[in-house]
Amino acid sequence: MxxxxxxxxxxxxxxxxxxxxxxxxxxxxxxxxxxxxxxxFYRSLHKAAPQIKPFCRINLINPALTSFCWDPWCFDIPIxxxxxxxxxxxxxxxxxxxxxxxxxxxxxxSLLYVFGPNFNxxxxxxxxxxxxxxNHWIWNPPTKLHKISSxxxxxxxxxxxxxxxxxGWQLIWKLNIAPRTKHFMWTLFHGLLSTTNFxxxxxxxxxxPCSLCGLSPExxxxxxxxxxxxxxxxxxxxxxxxxYIYFPNGFASGNQLxxxxxxxxxxxxxxxxxxxxxxxxxxxxxxxxxxxxPTVVCRALAHVQEYTDCNRSLIG
Ligand SMILES: [Zn+2]
Numbered sequence: 647m648x649x650x651x652x653x654x655x656x657x658x659x660x661x662x663x664x665x666x667x668x669x670x671x672x673x674x675x676x677x678x679x680x681x682x683x684x685x686x687f688y689r690s691l692h693k694a695a696p697q698i699k700p701f702c703r704i705n706l707i708n709p710a711l712t713s714f715c716w717d718p719w720c721f722d723i724p725i726x727x728x729x730x731x732x733x734x735x736x737x738x739x740x741x742x743x744x745x746x747x748x749x750x751x752x753x754x755x756s757l758l759y760v761f762g763p764n765f766n767x768x769x770x771x772x773x774x775x776x777x778x779x780x781n782h783w784i785w786n787p788p789t790k791l792h793k794i795s796s797x798x799x800x801x802x803x804x805x806x807x808x809x810x811x812x813x814g815w816q817l818i819w820k821l822n823i824a825p826r827t828k829h830f831m832w833t834l835f836h837g838l839l840s841t842t843n844f845x846x847x848x849x850x851x852x853x854x855p856c857s858l859c860g861l862s863p864e865x866x867x868x869x870x871x872x873x874x875x876x877x878x879x880x881x882x883x884x885x886x887x888x889x890y891i892y893f894p895n896g897f898a899s900g901n902q903l904x905x906x907x908x909x910x911x912x913x914x915x916x917x918x919x920x921x922x923x924x925x926x927x928x929x930x931x932x933x934x935x936x937x938x939x940p941t942v943v944c945r946a947l948a949h950v951q952e953y954t955d956c957n958r959s960l961i962g
Pocket of ligand 1: 856857858859860861862868869872873874875
């Protein structure tokens with residue numbers, strides 16, 4: 647079946663490919679599941695695709711046929727699902743491959759602008775651009791075996807199931823918050839925020855308790871969901887928004903932000919509140935300041951308001 651997935655993606659000659667392409671359009675197995683009333687064969691393609699998708703890559707790209715966010719043209723998975731750094735001044739949803747291409751070559755300057763100076767331009771050196779052909783998909787891990795089916799079989803036997811990718815990365819870029827706040831959320835969801843507990847595990851400092859309550863080690867989940875002070879902040883916010891906001895499973899692992907429970911506005915306010923909490927926590931540690939919980943909420947609401955207005959005036 648994997649062979650057929652590649653046949654379909656690469657539009658190999660065959661009546662079945664024409665028929666299915668005409669009927670179902672593009673096989674977008676990163677986002678869609680099989681349509682309800684589709685044929686058993688198309689359903690089987692959809693079943694096989696998720697197994698092999700972490701190993702598929704496009705090595706010949708037609709920018710017009712490739713989605714910037716939803717095709718694996720640059721990494722092993724689509725950018726929408728990849729926890730990669732993207733310039734906060736760029737709206738990733740408005741980008742297309744043509745923006746990072748100059749004629750039939752990659753534009754290094756644009757790529758570095760979008761992905762930052764740490765982006766490995768070498769990664770794209772094996773991917774060519776063709777403005778006239780269809781995309782060509784390949785099996786990504788290098789292989790000595792010739793038959794694609796035996797290669798895939800071998801790889802699936804060797805590998806453990808791919809980690810489920812998290813759709814929240816893309817959501818962070820859409821929030822109505824300042825670029826620095828987006829970057830903060832990005833760091834937080836990577837588990838890389840320099841809480842005292844994080845630094846302690848890197849041998850970079852003592853394991854000081856949470857500066858808000860002084861009772862538990864300062865981890866991300868404690869600071870943003872389990873701390874008694876933080877819980878009060880979320881209840882103030884719940885009252886202000888008239889929506890129950892809580893993170894029983896932890897802030898970073900709960901995924902409430904992405905499960906569609908909240909609107910983009912509420913998600914933005916949650917992110918801004920987390921940012922204000924973090925700033926207050928830093929002020930306590932570095933400036934001996936006191937924390938005023940209702941102010942944290944007011945500042946977060948003002949922050950989102952400011953960025954919503956600012957975006958509106960940019961558009962209008
Ligand atoms: Zn605490």
